[in-house]
Amino acid sequence: MKQILLFFIVFFSSITLFGQAKRVAMLEPIASSEGVSLMVKNMVRGELTKSLSKEPGFDAFTRIDIDKMMKEFKFQESGMVNDEQRLKLGQMSGADYVCISKITKDDKSYYLEAFLVHLESGKIDNPASAFVEGGYAFVNSACQKIAAEMVGKKLANKIPPTRQVAVSHSTYSAPKKKTPVKSKFKVYDVSVNFKNHKIMVIDRDFTEKMTRDNAVRACRNLNYGGFNDWRLPTKEEMKVMFKNRYDLSGLEQRECYWYNAKGKIWVHFPMRDTWSASYDHHKYKVRCVRTVN
Structure with a gap:
């Protein structure tokens, strides 16, 4: 009986252990060019946090003191610190990973980059990026794409299905030819x-x-x-x-x-x-x- 109880204790403990989410500390995004406002940085950080938390097995979080903590180690500048510092960062923040992101602004477009750094090993996993055209209103979908790529998902371009329209041959007339638009490329x-x-x-x-x-x-x-x-x-x-x-x-x-x-x-x-x-x-x-x- 004791052996059976011991088996179930070990079994359920292992389930709990392997079921734990990977905790990711989200750092303040780095502005790689001029013109990146605080609002855009906060938006990217917030959307990345939300998108990454929706991925199975990941728990992304921000803390008031996390940026100060990371800057003390000069972690955000390169993502590289020594083994002792990484372990200390993990203990202090309670995180398994940190997420480092960069924003480059070009007119009304943004180029977003992000990657996860495993604090125990220092390994950088699945760097991802996205180009946002048309202003910060499209940051949300870009962050969802980046979050999916950072956790190892391979994204395929989705082609919308062709809409089938019934046409009466007796009333059908050929569509007018459109004047071709000159490409800017x-x-x-x-x-x-x-x-x-x-x-x-x-x-x-x-x-x-x-x-x-x-x-x-x-x-x-x-x-x-x-x-x-x-x-x-x-x-x-x-x-x-x-x-x-x-x-x-x-x-x-x-x-x-x-x-x-x-x-x-x-x-x-x-x-x-x-x-x-x-x-x-x-x-x-x-x-x-x-x-x-």
């Missing part, structure tokens, strides 16, 4: 090994220079102008872009740009016409393109 022909394709070049650089990984992520997550399949240009595409640089607003010949060199992310310096590798932590300009079918 430039489209160019690119030839590689005698094979041609077209690219669409976005109408601006990102305001902030970025590291290699952030540049790839920024283009991949960009939803702009009605398109969400932006990417970094290849070497051949970059050549075409700078050949037509006077047509492309803001493309700067004195700056370095990231490009995709057959799967490796390298840097192009137009002024010297150099194409080379670079260190991970170096930051350069980003101009995204997409393939036009």
